[in-house]
Amino acid sequence: MGTLSAILRVPVRSVAIERVEKAEAILLEIRKAIDSNRDEDYIKTKSDMFFNLIPHRLGYDKPILTKQIIARKQDVCQLIKDIVNANESTGWSQLSDAASKYRALNCMIDWLKPGHVEREQVEKLVISTQDEDCPVTIHNVFAVSRSIEEAGYNHSVGNDKLLLHCSRPANFLGILSRIHFNKLIYIP
Template identity: 35%
Template sequence: QFNYRVILQTGSIKDLEAGKQCHTEVRYVSTADQALAVFAMLYEDTEKKSDMKKWTGPVRAIGSLKFQKLMAGMVDVHSSCSDEIKELVEHIWSEAMTEVTSILGDISGLKIEQVEKAEAILVKVRDAIKSSRPENIIQYLISEFYSTLYHKNESSDTVVGDKRRWLVKKQDMCQLIRDVISVSEMTYYETRAYVEAKYAALRCRITNLRGHQREEIEQQITSSLEGTDQDLTVLNVYEVWRQVEDLDFRHDL
């Protein structure tokens, strides 16, 4: 009985990220010690190749889906990044913190369990709306949501009009709070925490595009502008890839 497998993939990272197939070898072994021995052998063979260079970040399509999800959850707080990316990360952090604190106030005491409970209530609200439950039941659930996640200037009494729109807005907000809490817990809620930790906690890869990739996107932006009097300068073009979301995305659509 084989309980472990060691996968060796060879090829170009660019080809993998473009969705192209690579050469894959799978070795099955019975014990963890055997798996480690096989891995060590393959690693040593790979290191002997002078044209190889190490890549520490997550890469699309490498390994099984289970392995990719595991890699997505691993955070390297010492991951280095360029000055341009640091500036972008700081901007993202500042905007997110401003958005969340304007709605909830101080979040240093907020726990992820509260957010999860609030999200569960939103699911109940969605189901109640979908099944056309009585208004008083929907309003009770909304009140329970605000009791779970205190808002500075909102309550169940302020929810009027299209509740579906309110629901989508609060679902997006909960996802934003999740991300902010993740970063905040990692940086101990320091507003000036070092940028590498903020970048790592986002669990994404940000690439400053250059060359023909940048030029292509610049052309798409400028061609989408209406009129000829638009004065626009593109300073930087970034690609943001978040592995967790990429794994759940329907690429066949």
């Protein structure tokens, strides 16, 4: 939440999901206005409406005049929704463990012990793809899964392939709440 606290003028827990959804609708209106070459005053008025719903700190509240800025504001809205949804299920407790927050996202996380078959597959893949100039040391491997997708997954197809995804730790909340995956293995 460090990034959001730098952007938002209010605590993220005070932003209701309904406000975020209205703000997202305004972003859509701004995108349509940009596409149809509406006048800048109209877009600035819509920007002000967005910032009334999602109060931003000075410097982050410049008019939303480009599609690039719209994309960044959509990311902010999605992150707010992800944080609110995950934390509402734990009562915004600072003591809630990571497993509780993963459960709130309908995900499960498990540490894979040394010698575990999936861990060995991941280690083998990582080592085979590393660059000699940038060696990798694997400390922990976690398996993250969503039971809804696991239940609908057709294991009989037989074309499973282990893939790696790298991202900043701050991005994982959004990734876990939106992506569809059978199993994601995370190496911190």
